[in-house]
Amino acid sequence: MARDLLQRAIDIATESASTDGGPFGCVVVTSSGGVYEGRNDVVAAVDPTAHAEIQAIRKACCAENTHDLSGAVLYASGEPCPMCFAAIHWARIDEVYFAATHDQAAAAGFDDSFISDVACGRVADPLPFTHMPNNRDNAPFEAWECNPDRVEY
Secondary structure, eight states: OHHHHHHHHHHHHHHHHHTTSOSOEEEEEOTTOOEEEEEOOTTTTTOTTOOHHHHHHHHHHHHHTOSOOTTOEEEEEEOOOHHHHHHHHHTTOOEEEEEEOHHHHHHTTOOOHHHHHHHTTSSOOSSOOOOOOOTTTTHHHHHHHHOTTOOOO
């Protein structure tokens, strides 16, 4: 079953790469048995966050009406990038299987190692992030704390 689902992710990626998408595919299987697929739509959707994993996670969450995919398993045609890694953790997915490695993706022109290098402090971030304190910067958190209808995540 796992090999079949990983193969499906590879097939999605191959089809996507042959049309207007990028060479990445993903399948998420939820604890309830739902199966949700995603492909890389970065260029087609004009959305830099439209990676296959993100697309599949969005579909799963929407269809199952939850932000918490605990118990889910994700199958990706390639090793998830740093953004997808973070989304997988935020979604609380339990397991990830991937086929192609980061090195294979980098050889094909999809090298995201600079993001990991910056995030891990191995190189300085060339993009300026500047903290600008404001006397109301804690207001959103205070509103959250006071909201009796909030859903913890």
